[in-house]
């Protein structure tokens with residue numbers, strides 16, 4: 001994203017409902033010292049995830065890349081399977097791409113968090129075969145609440161804005177998934193020592 005475009009995105013007034021505006025005691029996000037270096041791919045948090053999983057045949061296969069600060073970028077190619085209107089991306093699919101990109105920011109904080117609220121502006125239609133360039137950052141943190149925003153541009157990081165989102169993620173423990181997930185998938189994940197070690201490491205967030 002060019003400096004001009006980033007300034008334009010940053011300068012827009014906070015949009016959305018009151019619960020997406022950080023409270024006065026919110027603090028600036030702090031990138032974890034063990035976060036992937038700027039430029040590195042973050043990798044998938046779960047191989048069957050619809051947003052980022054490599055083993056999910058119906059998924060979006062998003063690959064988020066760490067940037068400076070608490071910011072990530074990702075590219076999403078709109079396929080024919082993602083259509084809503086003829087030749088155009090479905091809005092719900094675009095919201096998913098935004099949700100996934102925003103969710104990956106928590107890897108830079110080294111916090112496990114889920115989407116509590118996601119508000120999306122659909123600014124212009126996104127044709128099939130176009131590449132949506134997503135750029136997301138955490139704006140503030142207040143206790144377990146993580147306030148973030150994202151923009152998606154068509155064709156290049158400097159392309160026209162197609163979608164914007166503001167979101168609130170809520171930090172959770174691993175037990176959130178163990179207690180609520182279907183036992184079949186939870187047992188499969190628990191049988192993978194790498195996945196358990198990776199996820200548990202996030203709970204000990206110094």
Ligand SMILES: CCCCCCCCCCCCCCCC(=O)SCCNC(=O)CCNC(=O)[C@H](O)C(C)(C)COP(=O)(O)OP(=O)(O)OC[C@H]1O[C@@H](n2cnc3c(N)ncnc32)[C@H](O)[C@@H]1OP(=O)(O)O
Nearest residue numbers: 019045046099100103114115116117170172177178189199
């Ligand atoms: C072994 C296993 C391995 C697992 C390995 C994978 C691990 C890594 C997976 C990551 C996955 C990411 C994937 C992409 C991102 C998704 O798509 S996540 C999926 C979609 N989201 C969900 O399913 C979340 C469903 N909702 C919930 O479970 C619960 O409502 C929540 C969000 C955990 C909150 O419940 P809670 O913990 O009881 O918290 P609660 O006290 O209600 O709220 C805390 C604060 O947040 C505020 N808040 C809560 N919800 C909202 C809201 N909707 N609007 C405004 N404010 C809210 C509350 O007002 C409260 O504020 P304060 O009073 O503190 O000021």
